[in-house]
Amino acid sequence: METQNVKETVKQIFTEYLKANGHRKTPERYAILDTIYSIDGHFDIDMLYSRMMNHDKFRVSRATLYNTIILLINAKLVIKHQFSNSSQYEKSYNRDTHHHQICMQCGKVTEFQNDALQNVIETTKLKRFQLSHYSLYIYGMCSNCARKNKRKQLKNKKKDES
Amino acid sequence: METQNVKETVKQIFTEYLKANGHRKTPERYAILDTIYSIDGHFDIDMLYSRMMNHDKFRVSRATLYNTIILLINAKLVIKHQFSNSSQYEKSYNRDTHHHQICMQCGKVTEFQNDALQNVIETTKLKRFQLSHYSLYIYGMCSNCARKNKRKQLKNKKKDES
């Protein structure tokens, strides 16, 4: 699906959600939704705030961003993550299911897909629980940091020997 | 393994970790480790702080708690989670691998085990990444909240009809 179509669809979903829950259709809410669906990958409130200001020339307060994000999460149009100190978000409509690798050294988050993994998780029978969505975070060290550490170790070894 | 044995073992592991990394063996560090391994399930810094004060009568500053927790994470004796606003931690030595169900309504976190799930995740081949540990968070609604909502809906329906 093209970006423009996705944007139209999520707008409709959001409109229905707002109507169904007695919320108002404000320009701020649609502008926020539009900006979010222009962003690839993760973002936090600060990124969203400055992107709306600088890129989209639309001024909203942080308070409104926080409020609207909650609505979007409830409307299943946005997913919230908390790998770092600040909450991270991402659009969720029309996105492939993916998992997250988080480097414990540099904090870099990369996504990957794995159908077998996805399948097992989604077919797992849960007791007394109604699944909405899930997040799999894999912590470890990315190849970049591993390489850096190796170099560092070599350096220290040489130093010791000299 | 009995609690006392576990405590002795993790103490040894921690001692080795401290020695290997040129850190000092302070009474605070061992007291914190001991308290953590007395706690079942998750805790946050605040809980740990008051538990040490009230239950164990050991006074440490929050700053020291934050510092020590980082060491314990690096020593693989503690795992960090971030499902809520404050970071949650749990002991990790001699604990069965488990996954987390998080109720989006009441915030309750329950643990469950599933060998098939665990197996698939652990045998997944990762590209350019060296796995250390992982967290699977399943979001949805617990049976308690589902029941509450159902009752609420029935009530509203009755009201509408009257």
Place this chain on the structure above:
DNA sequence: GTCAGTGCAAACTTTTTGCAACTAC
């Protein structure tokens, strides 16, 4: 004796809240 570690308070960051002004309905 030295320097890592500690406690304390202040600073900082992220998120929430109270309130007046605004506007979608």
Place this chain on the structure above:
DNA sequence: GTAGTTGCAAAAAGTTTGCACTGAC
């Protein structure tokens, strides 16, 4: 018209930091 929303600023909550003092080595 009015109640839900917004923006702003203040407050709250969680975490980090600077600095003087302490104690492990």
